[in-house]
Amino acid sequence: MSNDREDKPAKPRIQRIRLHDNASGDSTDGHESKVGNNDDEKVGYGKPPKAHQFKPGQSGNPSGRPKKRKDEATLTRELLDRIVTITERGKVKRIRMIEALIRRVLEDALKGNIKNVKLLFALYNAASTNQSIEDLTEDDKAVLAVYESQLFADRSGKVASDDR
Secondary structure (H helix, E strand, C coil): CCCHHHHCCCCCCCCCCCCCCCCCCCCCCCCCEECCCCHHHEEECCECCHHHCCCCCCCCCCCCCCCCCCCHHHHHHHHHCCEEEEEECCEEEEEEHHHHHHHHHHHHHHCCCHHHHHHHHHHHHHHCCCCCHHHCCHHHHHHHHHHHHHHHHHHHCCCCCCCC
16 A cells, blocks of 8 residues: 555645735734824724823822721721820820820829729739739838728728728
């Protein structure tokens, strides 16, 4: 048996002919067309017609990306770091919000508000991280105990007796 390829006549090659031939030699494969005769007015992928392009100074996203939501810690820090104006002894002062709140807690504690006394002691203990309640001497603990008993006694209407 002889080779089948030798027996068959060769197929003629078909030549593809472009129907729209550009004079400049640019290839057009259906994705690009020309508007007008000017090369600056090419239209295609990434090059919209001049009438639909953004004008200088105009954004494609005018409202922009939404801002990130703040977490609770950031909001708390921002609110407590705000500056407020207070009047103290007839003078106007500008202080941070956290300082104004602590002053208010201190004033209420001095007036006998037990909850604010406890809060103030807790704040004090948190602020003095290098010394805890266990590090206090016996004399300091005794002074705190007497002060606390006086506050509780004043609150309940009883007068605390001195142990002198």
